[in-house]
Amino acid sequence: xxxxxxxxxxxxxxxxxxxxxxxxxxxxxxxxxxxxxxxxxxxxxxxxxxxxxxxxxxxxxxxxxxxxxxxxxxxxxxxxxxxxxxxxxxxxxxxxxxxxxxxxxxxxxxxxxxxxxxxxxxxxxxxxxxxxxxxxxxxxxxxxxxxxxxxxxxxxxxxxxxxxxxxxxxxxxxxxxxxxxxxxxxxxxxxxxxxxxxxxxxxxxxxxxxxxxxxxxxxxxxxxxxxxxxxxxxxxxxxxxxxxxxxxxxxxxxxxxxxxxxxxxxxxxxxxxxxxxxxxxxxxxxxxxxxxxxxxxxxxxxxxxxxxxxxxxxxxxxxxxxxxxxxxxxxxxxxxxxxxxxxxxxxxxxxxxxxxxxxxxxxxxxxxxxxxxxxxxxxxxxxxxxxxxxxxxxxxxxxxxxxxxxxxxxxxxxxxxxxxxxxxxxxxxxxxxxxxxxxxxxxxxxxxxxxxxxxxxxx
Numbered sequence: 082x083x084x085x086x087x088x089x090x091x092x093x094x095x096x097x098x099x100x101x102x103x104x105x106x107x108x109x110x111x112x113x114x115x116x117x118x119x120x121x122x123x124x125x126x127x128x129x130x131x132x133x134x135x136x137x138x139x140x141x142x143x144x145x146x147x148x149x150x151x152x153x154x155x156x157x158x159x160x161x162x163x164x165x166x167x168x169x170x171x172x173x174x175x176x177x178x179x180x181x182x183x184x185x186x187x188x189x190x191x192x193x194x195x196x197x198x199x200x201x202x203x204x205x206x207x208x209x210x211x212x213x214x215x216x217x218x219x220x221x222x223x224x225x226x227x228x229x230x231x232x233x234x235x236x237x238x239x240x241x242x243x244x245x246x247x248x249x250x251x252x253x254x255x256x257x258x259x260x261x262x263x264x265x266x267x268x269x270x271x272x273x274x275x276x277x278x279x280x281x282x283x284x285x286x287x288x289x290x291x292x293x294x295x296x297x298x299x300x301x302x303x304x305x306x307x308x309x310x311x312x313x314x315x316x317x318x319x320x321x322x323x324x325x326x327x328x329x330x331x332x333x334x335x336x337x338x339x340x341x342x343x344x345x346x347x348x349x350x351x352x353x354x355x356x357x358x359x360x361x362x363x364x365x366x367x368x369x370x371x372x373x374x375x376x377x378x379x380x381x382x383x384x385x386x387x388x389x390x391x392x393x394x395x396x397x398x399x400x401x402x403x404x405x406x407x408x409x410x411x412x413x414x415x416x417x418x419x420x421x422x423x424x425x426x427x428x429x430x431x432x433x434x435x436x437x438x439x440x441x442x443x444x445x446x447x448x449x450x451x452x453x454x455x456x457x458x459x460x461x462x463x464x465x466x467x468x469x470x471x472x473x474x475x476x477x478x479x480x481x482x483x484x485x486x487x488x489x490x491x492x493x494x495x496x497x498x499x500x501x502x503x504x505x506x507x508x509x510x511x512x513x514x515x516x517x518x519x520x521x522x523x524x525x526x527x528x529x530x531x532x533x534x535x536x537x538x539x540x
Contacts, residue, residue: 084106084107085106085108085189086104086105086106086108086109086112086187086188086189087106087188087189087191087192087195087199088102088103088104088105088112088184088188088189088190089102089103089180089190089191089196089539090102090103090176090177090180090538090539091103091166091539092171092539095173096172096173098170098171099168099170100168100169100170100171100172100175100176101166101167101168101169102166102167102176102179102180102183103164103165103166103167103191103196103539104164104165104166104167104183104188105158105160105163105164105191105196105199106162106163106188107162107163108163108187108188109162109163109164109165109188110124110152110163110165111186111187112165112186112187113150113165113167113183115182115187116138116139116179116182116186117136117137117138117139117148117150117167118136118139119134119135119136119137128152129152130152130153130154130157131151131152131153131154131157132151132152133150133151134149134150134151134152135147135148135149135150136148136150138169138179138182140178140182145175145178145179145182146169146170146175146179148167148168148169149167149168150165150167150168151165151166151168152164152165153166156203156205159196159200159205160196160199160200160205161199161200161203162199167179190538191538191539192533192534193533193534193535193536193537193538194215194532194533194534194535194536194537194538195533196539196540197211197214197215197533197536197540198211198529198533198536201521201529201533207235207238207521207522208519208520208521208524208529208532209232209237209238209519209520209521210232210233210234210235210238211521211532211533212475212478212532213230214233214536215535215536215540216228216229216232216299216474217229217230217233218537218540219299220299221345223348225350225474228295228471229299229474231471232471236471237471237520238520240284240288240471241516241519241520242520244281244284244285244516245517247281248281248509248512249513251274251277251509252506252509252510252513254270255267255270255502255503255505255506255509256506258270258502259502259503259506267502270502271496271499271502271505274492274496274505275493275496278489278492278493278496281489282486282489282490282493285482285485285486285489286486288471288482289473289479289482289483289486291472291473292472292474292478292482294472295474295475296474297382297460299474299475300350300352301350301351301352302350302351302352302382302383302460303352303380303381303382304351304352304353304354304381304384305353305356305374305377305378305381305383305385306318306353306354306355306356306384306385306387307356307359307374307378307386307387307401308359308388308398309359309395309397309398310359311389312387312388312389312417312418313387313389313417313418313444314387315340315355316417316443317387317415317417317441317443318340318342318353318355320443320446320449321344321346321351321353321449322342322344322353340354340355341353341354341355342355346453346456346457347453347457348457349456349460351383351456353385354377354381356373356374356377357370357373357374359371359374359397359400359401375404378404378405378408379408381410383411383412383413383459383460384405384410384411384412384413385412385415385452386401386402386405386412386413386414386415386436387415387417388415388417388430389417389418390416390417390418390419390423390425390426390440391418391419391421391422391423392424392425393425394425394429394433399433402430402433402434403433405434406433406434411436412434412436413438413439413452413455413456414430414434414436414437414438414439415438415439415441415448415452416439416440416441417441417442417443418442418443418444419440419441419442419447419448420442420444420445420447423440426438426440427440437455439451439452439455477519477528477532478519481516481518481519482516482519484512484515485511485512486512488508488509488512488515489508489509489512491504491508492504492505492509492512495508
């Protein structure tokens, strides 16, 4: 780990009321003293910890800005090191100039995420809490924010640590019994261990199963609007987006490529893709658009199928309904163009699918509130049952959980096959180490660096 002193602008690089320059490291106070002055010239090392002081930033002998300076002494700071935060006026020029002065005085520019990385390496937070810092910053809805804050407060750390303690106890018992069989009886131990494994595996499987919900919380719901040409898919996207994102004409096949838009419906984040109309075509470009539409639909979490209710169901409609059924997708069927008079209703759709059906008119914007209510009910109350549970929200944590579960299943297999207790210990230790990866106790430096390189500079 680098022991030099780092500095960075911790606020956005846009004009604002306040800008913050953060300096962390052994020389933070001396660097700040070289640019910050008060009337009495009292040195920073004599200032009280966790206090704010008013003064001026000097560029040589000229006042650059009037600022508030915050002092955080090691180890009682975000990074565990000496930290100075300079709160200045939020002009881009003044923030950059103060940063330059700090660098000229001995600091270096911080790498992305280096402040939080130092907090992790100095034991101020575990790796799951460090990842939650970035999740809080990037949260796009209330549910994602709540989950990130819980992880930031150590909820995942406590859960993983508790499970690891159970595994460590069993590993230690086995090792002790093998070293000192006279004082440790292993006669009925395989049965006892098997019972304990059931409960541990259940805890881990609940965490692992939460990954999909956690992904939806943090990334949003992958949503595809599907239907044959000229049924009103693009009109629906424009209504949901509140702007003319897609070109709408009476000409079938206007949309040749995908159009993507992120829409927040009462805290439910939908990453919506409007696709080309599904139909047979000799047009090479349209064929590519149809293929892309189906590829997106296969990968989607949610499909909104739009049907022209003023016409009888066509073979293209039937093919799309069959595609949805075959791929087992969560879906809602919209019977659009109800303003033209409907010739098909929910009963006609029922013989093809059990998915809910909503009658709408994109032209008159009727039925849209029913669609929004359905989405809110499904994704904030049903599909994502948000309560006090912990949600895993990144692939790294999911992979570590999967590996831990696999190792414990190997222990269960060894018990079933009446193998030696030595085999139990090997796989229990592997599970313990995999879970340690989640909280950062068993990590390669390259992996740690990769995680923090995703952070913004200044955090």
